[in-house]
Amino acid sequence: MRRQRTEPISSTIGQRRRSLSDPLAVALRPPENESPDERQRRLHAEEEARRVSDDIDDMIRAERKENRLKQEVKVLLLGQSESGKSTTLKQFQLMHSPAAFRADRMAWRAVIYLNLVRSIRRIMDAITPEAEPVDDHEDEVGTLEMASIIISSNGRPTSAIAGTNVTNYEMYKRRLEPLSSLEERLIRLLSSPDEDEPIRLGPIPAGWQPPSNLNSLSSSSTYTNANAHGKGRPTPHVHIPTGSYSSHVSPVSTSTSYSPQSSPSDRSISKSKKHEVAVHNTTNWKKAFTLGGKTKSPKSEHSGEIAGWWDDPNDPVHILNACAPAMLDLWKDQDVQERLEEKSLRLEESSGFYLNEISRITAKRYIPTDEDVLKARLKTLGAVEHSFTLQRGSHRGITWKIYDVGGARNQRQAWAPFFEDANAIIFLAPISAFDQVLAEDPKVNRLEDSLLLWRTVIQNKLLASVNIVLFLNKCDLLQAKLNAGVRLNQHMLSYRNRPNDYETVSNYFRTKFGALHQTESPNRERELYIHLTAVTDTRRTFTIISNVRDIIIKSNLKNLALV
Numbered sequence: 001m002r003r004q005r006t007e008p009i010s011s012t013i014g015q016r017r018r019s020l021s022d023p024l025a026v027a028l029r030p031p032e033n034e035s036p037d038e039r040q041r042r043l044h045a046e047e048e049a050r051r052v053s054d055d056i057d058d059m060i061r062a063e064r065k066e067n068r069l070k071q072e073v074k075v076l077l078l079g080q081s082e083s084g085k086s087t088t089l090k091q092f093q094l095m096h097s098p099a100a101f102r103a104d105r106m107a108w109r110a111v112i113y114l115n116l117v118r119s120i121r122r123i124m125d126a127i128t129p130e131a132e133p134v135d136d137h138e139d140e141v142g143t144l145e146m147a148s149i150i151i152s153s154n155g156r157p158t159s160a161i162a163g164t165n166v167t168n169y170e171m172y173k174r175r176l177e178p179l180s181s182l183e184e185r186l187i188r189l190l191s192s193p194d195e196d197e198p199i200r201l202g203p204i205p206a207g208w209q210p211p212s213n214l215n216s217l218s219s220s221s222t223y224t225n226a227n228a229h230g231k232g233r234p235t236p237h238v239h240i241p242t243g244s245y246s247s248h249v250s251p252v253s254t255s256t257s258y259s260p261q262s263s264p265s266d267r268s269i270s271k272s273k274k275h276e277v278a279v280h281n282t283t284n285w286k287k288a289f290t291l292g293g294k295t296k297s298p299k300s301e302h303s304g305e306i307a308g309w310w311d312d313p314n315d316p317v318h319i320l321n322a323c324a325p326a327m328l329d330l331w332k333d334q335d336v337q338e339r340l341e342e343k344s345l346r347l348e349e350s351s352g353f354y355l356n357e358i359s360r361i362t363a364k365r366y367i368p369t370d371e372d373v374l375k376a377r378l379k380t381l382g383a384v385e386h387s388f389t390l391q392r393g394s395h396r397g398i399t400w401k402i403y404d405v406g407g408a409r410n411q412r413q414a415w416a417p418f419f420e421d422a423n424a425i426i427f428l429a430p431i432s433a434f435d436q437v438l439a440e441d442p443k444v445n446r447l448e449d450s451l452l453l454w455r456t457v458i459q460n461k462l463l464a465s466v467n468i469v470l471f472l473n474k475c476d477l478l479q480a481k482l483n484a485g486v487r488l489n490q491h492m493l494s495y496r497n498r499p500n501d502y503e504t505v506s507n508y509f510r511t512k513f514g515a516l517h518q519t520e521s522p523n524r525e526r527e528l529y530i531h532l533t534a535v536t537d538t539r540r541t542f543t544i545i546s547n548v549r550d551i552i553i554k555s556n557l558k559n560l561a562l563v
C-alpha cells in the first residue's frame with residue numbers, strides 16, 4: 001500500500017511539536033487574533049488530522065509486519081547418511097501438504113520393492129556356504145553397504161565367523177533367482193533413464209579422503225550461493241562404474257547373481273548391485289517409476305472396469321508375488337535366523353526393513369501406506385528443496401523452505417553453500433548407531449562420526465546466529481537395541497559402568513552433545529533445542545515439528561525486532 005503522509009499541523013501536537021525556530025512551525029502557528037470559535041475549529045481539525053495520521057501509521061506498521069511474516073524461513077537438514085533427514089522432510093510434507101505426499105505413494109512402491117529385494121539378497125549373501133569363493137575385499141564391504149553395517153561386539157568382520165549351514169540354501173537360491181533380475185530392473189527404473197547425469201554411487205575411489213572439516217569449505221569461494229531454488233548450487237558429481245550393467249535386462253531373464261559360477265559380466269552386475277541406490281536432486285525418479293509407465297491400464301476388455309497395474313504382466317509385482325512364499329520360508333527358517341544371529345546381522349534395525357510384512361507388500365494390489373513410505377530408504381545425492389506456506393494459525397503466510405542434503409561423506413562438501421542464508425538447522429544424530437560403522441568407511445564408528453560432524457557444524461562461524469535444533473534420532477531402535485542386551489560401554493569406553501537402560505543412555509547422549517555445543521559454539525548466547533526422536537513415528541514427530549516450527553519462527557521474528 002502507498003501512503004500519502006499527512007504532516008503534523010500544529011506545534012501543540014505531542015511528539016510532533018516543532019521548534020519555534022522551525023520555519024514550517026512558524027508558518028503553521030495559530031493566528032494571534034484567533035477567536036474562540038476559530039480556535040475550536042482549528043483544534044478539531046488538528047485532532048482529525050492526528051487521527052488520520054495515526055491510522056496511517058498503524059496501517060504501515062501492520063503492512064510491514066505482514067510483509068515480514070510473508071518472509072521465508074530456510075531450514076537445513078543435516079546429519080550423516082541414514083540419520084533420518086529425508087524421513088524428517090517426509091514428515092514435514094505429510095504435515096503440511098498431505099495430499100501431495102499421498103499422491104507420491106505409488107512412486108514409492110518401487111523403492112519399497114527394492115528395499116525388500118535387497119533385504120532378501122542380504123540374507124542370501126549371509127547364508128552363502130563358507131566354501132564359496134569371496135570376490136575381494138570390496139565384496140566384504142559391498143555386501144553390507146546397502147544399509148548400515150552392524151559389527152559384532154568382538155570386532156571381527158562378520159564374514160569371518162563360521163557357523164550354521166543353511167540346509168535349504170540351494171533350494172532358496174533356485175526359488176529366489178527371479179529377484180536378481182528384478183533388482184536390476186528396479187535399479188534401472190529408479191535411476192531414471194531420461195536423466196542426463198549418472199546418479200548411482202560408484203565404488204569409493206582408492207585414496208579418497210572424506211572432507212574432515214566443513215569450516216574450511218564454508219569459507220571457500222568455490223561455490224556461488226544461488227537462488228532459493230538451488231539453481232547454480234553445486235551438486236556433487238557421481239559416477240556409475242562403466243560396464244556395470246548389461247544394456248538390456250529382461251524382466252523375466254534368469255540371472256546368475258547368486259551363482260558362484262557366474263560369468264565376469266554377471267559378476268560385474270552383481271558387484272555394482274551391492275552399492276546403495278541413490279537419487280540425485282535433479283532426478284525425476286518419481287515420474288520415471290510409475291511401473292510400466294502408468295498406474296492404471298485402460299479399461300479391461302471384458303469387465304469394462306478400470307483395471308490397475310496388476311493387470312500389466314510386466315509390473316514387478318508379479319515376480320514379487322510369485323516369490324513371496326520362498327521369501328517367507330527363507331525369513332522364517334530357523335537355520336537362517338541362527339546364521340544371521342551368528343553374523344550379528346540385525347536386519348530389523350536396518351533401513352527399509354519390510355521382511356515382517358512380505359505378504360502385504362507383495363500383494364498384487366498393494367498400495368503403500370504413509371508408514372511404508374516413511375520407512376522406505378532411498379539415499380539422497382545433492383540437495384532437495386521442499387517449500388510450503390503455512391495456511392493457518394498465527395504464523396499464516398510464512399513460507400518454509402526445507403533443504404534435504406546427502407549425508408554420506410562424499411556429499412558433505414555440498415552443504416556449505418546453504419549455510420549463508422539458513423535460518424535454522426535441524427541436525428540429526430542417530431544415537432542407536434553406537435555399534436555400527438559407516439557404509440562408506442567401515443573403519444569409522446557411526447556415533448563417533450556424528451559427534452565429529454556435530455562439532456564441525458556448531459563451530460562454524462557462518463552458522464553462529466542460526467537456530468540449532470538437535471534430533472537425537474532413532475530412539476525406537478536404541479530402546480530395542482538396549483533391551484536386546486547390546487551394551488553401550490562395549491563400544492564407547494567413556495560410558496564406563498553406568499546403567500545400560502534407555503533413560504540413562506539417552507540422557508548421557510543428550511549431555512554429551514549439549515556439552516559440545518556449550519564449549520564449541522562461537523555464539524555463547526545461542527540456545528540449543530534437543531529432542532529425542534524417532535522420525536518414522538508420525539504422531540510423536542508431528543508434536544516435535546510443531547514445537548520446532550514455533551521456536552524457529554519466534555526466534556526469527558525476534559531477530560527482526562518484531563517481538
Ligand SMILES: Nc1nc2c(ncn2[C@@H]2O[C@H](COP(=O)(O)OP(=O)(O)OP(=O)(O)O)[C@@H](O)[C@H]2O)c(=O)[nH]1
Binds near residue numbers: 079080084477536537
Ligand atoms: N526405526 C527408525 N527408522 C528410521 C528413523 N529415522 C529414519 N529411519 C529410517 O532410516 C532410513 C534412513 O533414513 P533417511 O531419512 O533416508 O536418511 P538420510 O539422513 O536422508 O540419509 P542420506 O540421504 O543418505 O543422507 C530410512 O529407511 C528411514 O525410514 C527412526 O527414528 N527410527
Ligand SMILES: [Mg+2]
Binds near residue numbers: 405
Ligand atoms: Mg536422504
